[in-house]
Amino acid sequence: MSATEETIELLATQEYKYGFITDIDADTVPIGLSEEVIRIISAKKSEPDWLLEFRLKAYRKWLTMAEPRWPNVSYNPIDYQAISYYSAPKSKDDAPKSLDEVDPELRRTFDRLGIPLDEQKVLAGVAVDAVFDSVSVATTYKTKLKEMGIIFGSFSEAVQEHPELVQQYLGSVVPYSDNYFSALNSAVFTDGSFCYIPKGVRCPMELSTYFRINAQNTGQFERTLLVADEGATVSYLEGCTAPMRDENQLHAAVVELVALDNATIKYSTVQNWYPGDKDGKGGIYNFVTKRGRCGHSSKITWTQVETGSAITWKYPSCILQGDDSVGEFYSVAVTNNRQQADTGTKMVHIGKNTKSTIVSKGISAGRGQNTYRGLVRVNPGATGARNYSQCDSLLIGDRCGAHTFPYIDVRTPHAQVEHEASTSKIGEDQIFYCRQRGLSTEDAVNMIVSGFCKEVFRELPMEFAVEAQKLLGISLEGSVG
Amino acid sequence: MESSNALRAFEAMLELSAPARASEPGWLAEARRAGLEAFRLQGIPTTGHEEWRSTPLTALAATAYEPAPAPTGPAPAAAGPLGGLGCNQIEIVNGAPILAGGRRQVEGVSSFLVSAATPQEQALVMRRLGKSYSLNSHPFAALNLALHDDALVLHVTADSAEPLHIRHCALPAGRPSASASRVLVVAEPNARAAIVETFEGPDAGAYLTNAVIEFWLGDGAAVEHCRIQAEGCDATHLSLSHATVGRDSRFTSTNISLGSAVARYDGNASMLGSGGECTLNGVYIASGTQLIDNHTYIDHAVAHCQSHELYKGVLAERSRGVFNGKILVREDAQKTDAKQTNQVLLLSDDAQIHTKPQLEIFADDVRCTHGATIGRLDSDALFYLRARGIPADQAHTMLVAAFAGDVVERIADETLRGTVDTLVRDALRTGLT
Numbered sequence: 001m002s003a004t005e006e007t008i009e010l011l012a013t014q015e016y017k018y019g020f021i022t023d024i025d026a027d028t029v030p031i032g033l034s035e036e037v038i039r040i041i042s043a044k045k046s047e048p049d050w051l052l053e054f055r056l057k058a059y060r061k062w063l064t065m066a067e068p069r070w071p072n073v074s075y076n077p078i079d080y081q082a083i084s085y086y087s088a089p090k091s092k093d094d095a096p097k098s099l100d101e102v103d104p105e106l107r108r109t110f111d112r113l114g115i116p117l118d119e120q121k122v123l124a125g126v127a128v129d130a131v132f133d134s135v136s137v138a139t140t141y142k143t144k145l146k147e148m149g150i151i152f153g154s155f156s157e158a159v160q161e162h163p164e165l166v167q168q169y170l171g172s173v174v175p176y177s178d179n180y181f182s183a184l185n186s187a188v189f190t191d192g193s194f195c196y197i198p199k200g201v202r203c204p205m206e207l208s209t210y211f212r213i214n215a216q217n218t219g220q221f222e223r224t225l226l227v228a229d230e231g232a233t234v235s236y237l238e239g240c241t242a243p244m245r246d247e248n249q250l251h252a253a254v255v256e257l258v259a260l261d262n263a264t265i266k267y268s269t270v271q272n273w274y275p276g277d278k279d280g281k282g283g284i285y286n287f288v289t290k291r292g293r294c295g296h297s298s299k300i301t302w303t304q305v306e307t308g309s310a311i312t313w314k315y316p317s318c319i320l321q322g323d324d325s326v327g328e329f330y331s332v333a334v335t336n337n338r339q340q341a342d343t344g345t346k347m348v349h350i351g352k353n354t355k356s357t358i359v360s361k362g363i364s365a366g367r368g369q370n371t372y373r374g375l376v377r378v379n380p381g382a383t384g385a386r387n388y389s390q391c392d393s394l395l396i397g398d399r400c401g402a403h404t405f406p407y408i409d410v411r412t413p414h415a416q417v418e419h420e421a422s423t424s425k426i427g428e429d430q431i432f433y434c435r436q437r438g439l440s441t442e443d444a445v446n447m448i449v450s451g452f453c454k455e456v457f458r459e460l461p462m463e464f465a466v467e468a469q470k471l472l473g474i475s476l477e478g479s480v481g
Numbered sequence: 482m483e484s485s486n487a488l489r490a491f492e493a494m495l496e497l498s499a500p501a502r503a504s505e506p507g508w509l510a511e512a513r514r515a516g517l518e519a520f521r522l523q524g525i526p527t528t529g530h531e532e533w534r535s536t537p538l539t540a541l542a543a544t545a546y547e548p549a550p551a552p553t554g555p556a557p558a559a560a561g562p563l564g565g566l567g568c569n570q571i572e573i574v575n576g577a578p579i580l581a582g583g584r585r586q587v588e589g590v591s592s593f594l595v596s597a598a599t600p601q602e603q604a605l606v607m608r609r610l611g612k613s614y615s616l617n618s619h620p621f622a623a624l625n626l627a628l629h630d631d632a633l634v635l636h637v638t639a640d641s642a643e644p645l646h647i648r649h650c651a652l653p654a655g656r657p658s659a660s661a662s663r664v665l666v667v668a669e670p671n672a673r674a675a676i677v678e679t680f681e682g683p684d685a686g687a688y689l690t691n692a693v694i695e696f697w698l699g700d701g702a703a704v705e706h707c708r709i710q711a712e713g714c715d716a717t718h719l720s721l722s723h724a725t726v727g728r729d730s731r732f733t734s735t736n737i738s739l740g741s742a743v744a745r746y747d748g749n750a751s752m753l754g755s756g757g758e759c760t761l762n763g764v765y766i767a768s769g770t771q772l773i774d775n776h777t778y779i780d781h782a783v784a785h786c787q788s789h790e791l792y793k794g795v796l797a798e799r800s801r802g803v804f805n806g807k808i809l810v811r812e813d814a815q816k817t818d819a820k821q822t823n824q825v826l827l828l829s830d831d832a833q834i835h836t837k838p839q840l841e842i843f844a845d846d847v848r849c850t851h852g853a854t855i856g857r858l859d860s861d862a863l864f865y866l867r868a869r870g871i872p873a874d875q876a877h878t879m880l881v882a883a884f885a886g887d888v889v890e891r892i893a894d895e896t897l898r899g900t901v902d903t904l905v906r907d908a909l910r911t912g913l914t
């Protein structure tokens with residue numbers, strides 16, 4: 001195995017490929033959090049009073065809450081007064097009106113990340129709402145979508161242009177009082193994406209947002225609200241890479257999905273934020289609240305590939321409220337070096353004949369700690385509910401950990417709930433078998449890992465599946481043996 | 482820590498028993514003090530505590546328990562199927578072990594009370610009593626250490642021929658009473674024993690049983706443990722068993738939980754020697770408004786150990802079940818093979834189950850699986866039986882009995898298996914109708 005070990009050594013020292021910092025002026029609010037800061041953020045974005053009120057209520061609630069200690073992760077305490085809560089890229093003009101007006105420095109960053117904002121947008125066939133730090137700077141394909149009545153753009157725009165929709169649905173799935181980080185987000189969120197698909201419309205393209213964290217010491221508080229009206233169908237992609245830096249950054253996003261009757265939402269995420277170096281220095285703290293509410297016969301699918309962040313704390317959930325609704329969760333979470341992930345899902349069965357599927361694949365390497373934490377709850381009225389959960393862990397190396405905490409609460413006999421979990425490692429015999437057939441250790445491991453994750457990858461849209469495979473390779477190659 | 486009726490009652494019991502404890506050896510006083518300190522620190526857990534999130538102890542906390550009176554003689558003979566277990570029996574009545582002269586010798590096992598222990602025996606006990614589990618994560622087992630009457634020690638020195646029966650019996654009392662019993666089993670290397678514990682009490686009147694049993698298995702030892710919890714229907718039953726499993730030794734435990742209004746059982750094992758094997762099985766049957774909570778915890782601290790768990794629950798009427806099975810595989814515990822299965826049958830619209838099979842794995846070369854299923858009886862199987870002329874209710878009973886029988890039939894001792902089978906069938910009959 002010495003050849004293997006060499007390869008491992010070589011790859012283990014590999015640094016984060018997407019690490020760079022773009023040097024542009026940022027219009028930043030002084031650090032710290034107070035009602036004053038919230039009023040400044042709200043004023044800067046010329047928000048209506050009800051939104052300011054929402055923020056302040058959330059802030060007051062947040063002050064009374066304690067940071068959760070139950071996740072199976074450890075990190076140094078966060079100083080919430082040392083974070084700057086607002087940062088918008090400075091531009092000479094108030095806002096760029098076309099791609100040509102976008103700051104060239106910024107565009108180069110996007111190019112290096114491979115974001116199809118320029119001519120690539122045609123090839124990729126993706127409408128992109130690019131979020132650079134906290135303000136959306138460019139939106140494409142908007143007119144095309146507009147013709148169909150689809151509203152897709154930055155959250156701030158939506159607040160100005162469609163306040164009634166935002167007011168109706170904001171906080172309807174994740175109330176500001178839901179948890180510590182959702183309260184924080186509700187108080188200080190700066191921007192994000194808003195999407196509304198009208199009745200019966202099938203969105204003709206994958207909607208996509210690339211998140212990127214830039215200016216130093218800026219917490220990123222994204223807010224995403226996606227509403228699929230009756231009978232609508234949409235597939236939404238979310239992906240992110242972040243520049244390398246040494247200081248930990250807090251990211252507390254909130255994503256709310258509303259699937260009205262007969263609607264279908266597919267929400268896919270590839271998360272590749274800076275995980276910190278191999279000693280665990282730096283890296284993003286990713287504390288995200290994601291939840292969807294299902295109406296009658298609707299369906300929400302969460303697919304996530306989590307390879308980045310120093311700490312991930314994230315439970316995309318489905319509230320299966322309407323009868324015959326379906327919730328799905330497919331996840332691949334990778335922790336390498338000193339990464340920690342505590343991720344999973346919640347499926348709350350309320351309506352009759354509701355179905356949920358959970359497939360979670362956790363891969364731990366190096367000194368990574370990977371936790372699956374899930375809740376399947378079947379309420380008394382949810383007759384005919386069906387859940388199938390599967391969580392598999394793959395361990396690579398003898399200093400990593402894989403943990404599962406599945407909570408199952410069933411309050412009706414008219415439900416069928418199954419949970420399975422297994423833990424395994426890449427066996428030397430498996431690698432030997434592949435090498436015998438002329439594959440390099442690296443390829444062998446990639447093959448085995450891809451096979452392990454296949455059930456999840458095939459749920460991803462094509463464009464993402466490719467990126468996800470690549471990311472998995474980058475995140476893992478370094479530590480396999 | 483908020484003061485409650487129960488807390489005040491426990492403090493009063495401690496005070497009351499202080500004079501009698503004054504003559505105890507220093508190490509025992511020290512152990513009691515450690516237990517008390519740990520209990521005071523934790524208090525009575527609320528549902529805000531992760532390990533107790535589905536098991537509210539509000540009724541317990543509100544009750545001003547009195548110490549269960551000291552027994553005046555042996556308890557009345559057990560009625561029903563439990564009566565058939567009579568051989569080689571030691572009674573613990575109201576928490577106090579009854580052993581004439583403080584000791585008894587049967588083939589392979591010498592039993593004695595700590596109060597009657599010789600200096601050598603004390604040396605054996607002092608290293609082990611209350612030392613196998615963490616006092617700081619088991620409030621009632623900590624309280625037990627402080628409060629227990631006299632610990633019963635079973636020293637297994639060779640192969641014991643017959644199963645030893647420890648009969649825990651609570652006598653009827655006019656008021657809510659509490660007792661704490663403690664058993665320590667030390668199995669010498671290569672010794673073998675089978676130990677049966679039964680818990681009985683009156684059906685009318687609330688009482689609290691707090692029982693702890695610790696097993697220490699030397700290298701190559703084998704202990705088979707079976708506990709039958711058939712407490713009265715107003716009882717609160719809190720118990721813990723912890724096995725410390727040595728090299729190449731084997732521990733098997735079957736937990737049959739049928740009685741009590743609220744029953745919480747912690748079945749723990751620490752695998753401290755390589756080649757060790759541990760099996761924790763259980764059946765729980767609840768009806769009415771019963772709450773049965775089973776927590777198991779297997780700590781794989783060293784390499785090359787195996788553990789198996791099979792827990793089955795049948796919940797009828799408005800009963801609630803809790804199962805929390807935790808398997809910890811520590812960094813160096815390579816080649817661990819751990820398997821856990823939890824299956825629950827919900828027989829009524831109002832029954833509830835909270836289950837959490839939990840794996841924490843820090844080693845890579847391991848095979849760990851867990852599975853949990855929750856549902857009703859298979860309608861195809863019911864149809865099959867009915868198509869063959871078996872009435873619906875009978876078919877129903879047959880299938881439920883077969884479901885629970887999967888655990889029962891793994892009990893090695895034939896007499897015991899027969900008794901347990903009868904008990905389980907009785908419980909199913911009363912629970913289902």
